[in-house]
Amino acid sequence: MTRRRIRTRERGQALAEFALAAPVLFLLIFGLIDSARLYHAWVAAQHAAREGARYGVTGRVDCNIASPDRLACIEHTARSQTQALANAQTDLTVGVRSWDYPAYADPPLDGNAGEQCDILEVRVEYDFTASLPGLASIFGPVPLVARERLVNEPFGPCAT
DSSP states (O other): OHHHHHHHHHHHHHHHHHHHHHHHHHHHHHHHHHHHHHHHHHHHHHHHHHHHHHHHTTTOOOSSSSOOOHHHHHHHHHHHTTTTSTTHHHHEEEEEEEEOTTTOOSSOEETOOOOTTOEEEEEEEEEEOOSSHHHHHHHOOEEEEEEEEEEOOOSSOOOO
16 A cells, blocks of 8 residues: 555656646757747848849849849848748838949948949848747847859950
8 A cells, every 4th residue: 555655646646746847848949940940031031142143243133123223133142041030021121222333332322232343132021920929029020131242244344
């Protein structure tokens, strides 16, 4: 009879220990998942900036959207690379700016893709929000910024 009581108490003890350890275990597991999501978002933003800049330096305007505007095509190209991100339509911004050739002096021209031989920069900003409510309320949205700078191809003669 005493042996049976001891086993019953041990089961209750194991349940109590699991109840104390489970929140820490789940926090670690979901923290790892959110860390992987954060890394994925950062890589996607970097890729979007790189692809937008690669498209922009060619001087093309044939991106299959209603407006044949070079800036709109650069933004469309960058945004198309971030479709896998959560809330990419609202939490993602794409900025374009350029520096004039040959001086490349500051300040850059915001909202301008530049002419041939100018430096073009595509900047992608994304606000990452953790999926775990506790982490989301503690840290809030994490701003991720990706930039890519390339020199526009000489799709015409470079002004000297």
